[in-house]
Amino acid sequence: MNIRVDLEKTGITEEDIMEYQDKIFDISRDLLTRANLQNDFVGWLKLPTKHDKKEFEEIKKAAEQIRSNSEVFIVIGIGGSYLGARAVIDSLTNNFYNLQKESLRKGPKILYVGNNLSESYINDLIDLVLDKEVSINVISKSGTTTEPAIAFRIFRTLLEEKYGIEKAKKRIFVTTDKEKGALKQLADKQGYKTFVIPDNIGGRYSALTPVGLLPIAVAGINIDELMEGARFAEDKYLDDSVKYNACYRYAIARNILYNDGKTIEVLANYEPKLHYITEWWKQLFGESEGKGQKGIFPVGMDFTTDLHSLGQYMQEGRRVLLETVLEVKESNTDITIKPDEDNIDNLNFLEGKTISFVNKMALEGTIKAHVTGGVPNIKISLERLDSRTIGHLIYFFEKACAVSGNLLMVNPFNQPGVEEYKKNMFELLGKPEEIKKPEKDGKPKSAGRPRKAEKAKETKEPKRSKKETKTKEPKRSKKETKAKEPKETKKVKEPKKKKETPKAKRLKE
Numbered sequence: 369m370n371i372r373v374d375l376e377k378t379g380i381t382e383e384d385i386m387e388y389q390d391k392i393f394d395i396s397r398d399l400l401t402r403a404n405l406q407n408d409f410v411g412w413l414k415l416p417t418k419h420d421k422k423e424f425e426e427i428k429k430a431a432e433q434i435r436s437n438s439e440v441f442i443v444i445g446i447g448g449s450y451l452g453a454r455a456v457i458d459s460l461t462n463n464f465y466n467l468q469k470e471s472l473r474k475g476p477k478i479l480y481v482g483n484n485l486s487e488s489y490i491n492d493l494i495d496l497v498l499d500k501e502v503s504i505n506v507i508s509k510s511g512t513t514t515e516p517a518i519a520f521r522i523f524r525t526l527l528e529e530k531y532g533i534e535k536a537k538k539r540i541f542v543t544t545d546k547e548k549g550a551l552k553q554l555a556d557k558q559g560y561k562t563f564v565i566p567d568n569i570g571g572r573y574s575a576l577t578p579v580g581l582l583p584i585a586v587a588g589i590n591i592d593e594l595m596e597g598a599r600f601a602e603d604k605y606l607d608d609s610v611k612y613n614a615c616y617r618y619a620i621a622r623n624i625l626y627n628d629g630k631t632i633e634v635l636a637n638y639e640p641k642l643h644y645i646t647e648w649w650k651q652l653f654g655e656s657e658g659k660g661q662k663g664i665f666p667v668g669m670d671f672t673t674d675l676h677s678l679g680q681y682m683q684e685g686r687r688v689l690l691e692t693v694l695e696v697k698e699s700n701t702d703i704t705i706k707p708d709e710d711n712i713d714n715l716n717f718l719e720g721k722t723i724s725f726v727n728k729m730a731l732e733g734t735i736k737a738h739v740t741g742g743v744p745n746i747k748i749s750l751e752r753l754d755s756r757t758i759g760h761l762i763y764f765f766e767k768a769c770a771v772s773g774n775l776l777m778v779n780p781f782n783q784p785g786v787e788e789y790k791k792n793m794f795e796l797l798g799k800p801e802e803i804k805k806p807e808k809d810g811k812p813k814s815a816g817r818p819r820k821a822e823k824a825k826e827t828k829e830p831k832r833s834k835k836e837t838k839t840k841e842p843k844r845s846k847k848e849t850k851a852k853e854p855k856e857t858k859k860v861k862e863p864k865k866k867k868e869t870p871k872a873k874r875l876k877e
Contacts, residue, residue, distance in 0.1 A: 369597050369600055369751065369754070369756035369757045369759075369760050370751055370760075371601075371614060371748060371749065371750055371751075371757070371760055371761060371764055372614065372748070372749040373614040373615075373617055373618050373746065373747070373748055373749075374746070374747040374748075374749065375617060375621050375746060377735065377739045377744065377745040377746075377747070378621055378624075378625065378690075378744040378745065378746055379744055380621055380624050380625070380744075382611075384624055385610055385611070385617060385620055385621070385624075386610060386611065388610055388616075388620045388623075388775070389609075389610050391775065392608065392610050392613075392616050392620070392771065393608050395771055395774045395775070396608050396616075396771075398774075399413055399767075399770060399771075399774075400413065405568065406567055406568050407567075407568070408568055408781075409568055409569060409570045409573070409781035409782075410568065410770070410781070411566050411567075411568030411569040412569045412573040412574070412576070412577075412766055413602075413767070413770075414602065415566075415569065415576055415577065415598070416576065416595055416598035416599040416601070416602045416759075416763065417599055417602060419576070419577070419595070420564070423563060423564065423578065424581070424591075424595075426563070427563065427578055427581050427582050427585055427591070428585055428591065430541060430561060430563075430582060430585075431475075431582060431585035431586045434475075434476065434503045434541075434586050435474075435475045435476060435586060435588070437501060437503070437539075438476045438501050438502060438503040438539070439470075439476050439477065439500040439501045439502070440476055440477045440478075440479060440496075440497050440500045440501070440502045440503075441475070441476045441477070441478050441479070441502075441503050441504070441505070441583070441586050442479050442480070442481055442493075442497070442502060442503070442504040442505070442523060443478065443479070443480050443481075443482075443504075443505050443507070443583045444480075444481055444482035444504060444505065444506040444507065444508075444516045444519045444520050444523065445480075445482055445483065445505075445506070445507035445508065445516050445579075446482055446483045446513060446515045446516055447483075447571055447572065447651055448570070448571025448572040448573070448574050448575075448579070448651060449507040449508060449509075449513075449516065449543075449571055449574075449579055450480055450482070450483055450507065450583075451572075451575075451644065451647055451648040451651055452572075452574060452575025452576075452579065452580040452648055452762070453575065453579070453580040453582075453583035453584055454480060454583075454644045454647075454648075455575065455644040455645045455647065455648040455762075456575065456580060456584050456589065456594065456758055456762070457478060457583065457584055457587045457589065457644075458641055458643065458644045458645075459641045459642055459644070459645055459753055459758055460587075460589050460641075460753065460754070460755060460758060461474075461587055461588075461589070463640060463641060465477075465478070465587075466478065466479070473588070474587065474588020474589075475586050475587045475588040476503075476586065478583060478586065478587055479493060479496075479497070481493055481519045481523065482506070482515050482516035482517075482518070482519035482520065483515060483516075484515065485514070485515055485518070490519065490522060494522070494526065497526075498526075498530075502523075502526075502527065502530070502539065503539040503540070503541065504520075504523050504524070504527065504539065504540055504541065505541040505542075505543060505582055505583060505586075506519075506520045506524075506540070506541075506542055506543070506544075506551065507543040507544075507565075507579055508520075508543075508544055508549075508551050509544060509545050509549060509565050509571070510544075510545070510549045510550060510551065511544060511549050511550035511551025511552065511553075511554065512549075512550050512551075514790070514793075524536070524540060527539055527540060537558055537559055537560060538561075540558075540560045540561075541560065541561050541562075541563070541582065542554075542555040542560045542561070542562045542563070543562070543563045543564075543565060543578050543579055543582065544562060544563075544564075544565060545564070545565060545567075546564045546565075546566075546567065563578035563582060564578060565577060565578065565579055570781050570782075572648075572651050572652045572655055572656070573652075573766050573781075575648065575762050576594070576595065576598055576759070576762060576763070581594075589755060590755050591755075593754070593755035593756050593759070594755045594756070594758065594759040595759060596755075596756055596759065597755060597756035597757060597758065597759025597760040597761075597763075598759040598760065598762060598763045599759075600756070600759075600760055601615075601759070601760040601763035601764055601767075602763060605763070605764070605767050614764075615764050615767050615768045615771070616768075616771060618692075618746065618748070618764075618768045619768045619769075619771040619772040619775060620775070621746055622664060622690070622746075622772050623772060623775045623776065625690045625744055626664050626776070629687075629688060630664070630688060630689060630690040630744065631664055631665060631688045632664065632665045632667055632688050632689050632690070633653070633664045633665070633666055633667065633689075633690050633691075633692060634667045634668070634669050634682070634689060634690070634691045634692070635649050635650075635666065635667070635668050635669070635692050635694065636668075636669045636670075636671050636674075636691060636692070636693050636694070637668075637669075637670060637671065637693075637694040638671050638672065638693075638694075638695070638696075638727055638730065638731050639694070639696050639753070640670065641753060642694055642696075642753075643668075643670055645694070645758075645761070646668035646669075646670070646694075647668060649666065649668070649765055650666045650667070650668050652765060652766065652769050653666040653769055653772070654666045655783045655786070656769050656770070656772075656773045656778075656780035656781070657769075657772065657773050657776055657778060657780065658785070659778040659779070659784070659785065660778055662776055662777075662778060663776060663778065664690075671730070671731070671734065672727075672730050672734075675730075675734065679734075682738055682741070682743060683737060683738065683741045684741065687742045687743070689743045690743065690744050690745075690746070691735075691738055691743050691744070691745045691746070692745075692746040692747075692748060693731065693735060693745060693746070693747045693748065694748055694750065695731060695747055695748065695749045695750065696749075696750050696752065696753055697749055697750065697751055697752065698751060698752040699724045699752075700752065700753065702722045702723060702724050703722060703723045704720065704721070704722050705718045705719060705720070705721055705722070705723070705726075706719065707719040735747070
C-alpha cells in the first residue's frame with residue numbers, strides 16, 4: 369500500500385525542500401491541535417483512528433441490506449457528497465461494472481444523480497430504473513443544495529409511487545447533519561435510516577466518512593481495508609521531517625513551482641480507473657486553494673487518450689504548467705501482444721510484450737518529452753490498485769492539500785466564492801428573499817411584504833409619538849439624520865473618498 373513521490377524531474381533541490389522545514393513543523397502542529405476541535409474543519413486528520421466504530425458497523429449492515437434487495441442503488445449528491453465515493457468505486461471495480469452480469473458484480477448497479485441540472489439526464493435515469501428494484505442514498509449537509517434537493521424530490525416520489533410510502537422509507541438512506549438542517553428534519557419525521565456527516569469535516573474531505581463509505585460498501589468494496597490504508601497513512605505522515613515525509617514533499621514542491629510561475633497543475637493518469645480520483649482531486653485542491661487571487665489551477669488529464677488532444681499544448685504551449693503523474697506499478701491483469709502474419713500495422717516488434725509494458729513506456733516517454741519541453745514533473749507511484757492503497761492515497765492528498773493551502777496562506781477549509789453564482793441563479797429564478805435576523809430597532813429586513821405576525825407587531829405600537837415614528841422610519845429629514853445618525857451622515861458626506869480609494873489602489877498597482 370506504499371506511495372512514493374519522485375521529485376527528480378522538477379528541478380527542485382534537496383536544499384530547496386529543507387528550507388521549508390520550520391514552516392512545515394508549525395503547520396503540522398497547528399493542524400494536530402485543531403483536529404480535536406468540533407468547531408473547526410480538521411476532523412479528517414484523525415478520522416482513520418477516531419471514526420465512529422458503531423456507525424461504521426451500521427454502514428456495513430445497511431450496505432448488506434441494499435445489496436440483498438436492490439438491483440440499482442442511486443447516489444444523490446454533488447461535489448464532495450459524491451466525488452469521493454465515485455472515485456473509490458471506479459478505481460476498485462471493473463471498468464464496466466454496471467454492464468456486468470449480476471452474478472459477476474458484488475453489488476447492485478450504482479448510478480449517480482443530483483450532480484447536474486440536466487432534464488434529459490434525469491429523465492433517462494427515471495426511464496432506466498422504473499422496472500428495477502431501487503434504493504437511494506441522498507447526501508447533503510443541509511438538504512437545500514439545489515441539484516441534490518431537486519433530484520431527491522423526484523426520486524423520493526418515484527419510490528413512494530412504486531412501493532408505497534411505508535415501504536419506500538426502507539429504501540431511502542440519508543447522510544446528513546447530526547442535529548440540524550432541512551434534510552435531517554425530514555429524515556426524522558419520515559423515519560429514514562440516517563448516517564452522520566461530522567461537523568468538523570468539510571465536504572471535499574469527507575470521502576472516508578459515511579458520505580463515501582455507504583456507497584463504497586454497497587459496491588462490495590472492503591471498507592475495513594480502505595480505512596486500514598488511511599490509518600497507515602495517518603501514522604506515516606505524522607513524521608515532521610520534510611526529508612522523509614512524502615506528503616509534505618509533494619506540498620512543498622507544488623508551492624516552490626507555483627512561486628516560480630507554474631500556476632496550472634495537470635494531474636495525469638495512465639489508468640482509466642483513476643479518472644474520478646482525478647475529478648475528486650480537482651475539487652479538493654481547487655476549492656481549498658483558489659482564494660484571494662491565489663492558487664494553482666488543478667486540471668485532470670487521462671493519458672494516453674488526452675495526449676491526442678492536449679499533448680500539443682503540453683509540449684509547446686505556455687510554460688505555466690507543472691505535471692503530476694499517477695503511476696500504478698503493478699497491474700491485476702494483462703494482455704500479451706501476439707504476432708500478425710501480414711504485419712500491416714508494423715507492430716510485430718511488440719511481439720511478446722504486454723499492454724502494461726507498452727503503457728509504462730508511454731508514461732516514461734511522455735515524462736521525458738514534457739520535461740524537455742519545460743514542464744517540471746512530479747511522479748506519484750502506487751504499488752497497485754487495491755482498497756488499502758486507495759485509502760492511503762485519499763489521506764495523502766487530503767493532508768498534502770491542507771499543508772499546501774497553509775503554505776499559500778489561505779484557508780484550505782472554506783469556499784466562500786461558490787456562493788456568488790448561487791445568488792445570481794436564485795435571483796433569476798425568482799427565489800423569495802429570506803427574512804433576515806432583527807436589526808437593533810427590532811424590525812427584520814425583508815424585500816417582500818411583512819408576514820402576518822410582523823403586521824400585528826407593527827399595529828401594536830400605538831404609544832410611539834409621531835416624532836418618534838418619523839425618526840425610526842426610512843424616510844427621514846436631513847436634520848433628523850444629522851442629529852441622530854452621525855455614522856450615516858459620514859457616508860453621505862464622503863462619497864468621493866470611497867470612489868477614489870479603489871482608483872488610487874489600481875493606479876498604485
